[in-house]
Amino acid sequence: MKIQTRVFEMAHGKYQNLSDLAKAMGLSASQVYRVREGKRGINEKFIVGAKNAFPESRLDELFYFDAGQSSGNLVEATGTSRYNHIIQHLNVPFC
DSSP states (O other): OEEEEOHHHHHBTTBSSHHHHHHHHTSOHHHHHHHHTTSSOOOHHHHHHHHHHOTTSOHHHHEEEEOSOOOSSOEEOOTHHHHHHHHHHHTOOOO
């Protein structure tokens, strides 16, 4: 199972550019760029950063699982077990 993000689509209109988005997420622009290009997986810091940049959004609006082929913005995941501690920490229902 793969996790994908809608963060980059949601950033249009809210953040002027990738640097502004990265700053709101508390990450470097290069880290966010690498995730967008599929060169880096979505990790705990990215998930927490996305929630910081979009506090009004639920996790299931920011991320979703995809069982399909790997292509850009994807990372291997074992479903909720891998990210369960993040979900519980944020106390937001997911899936």
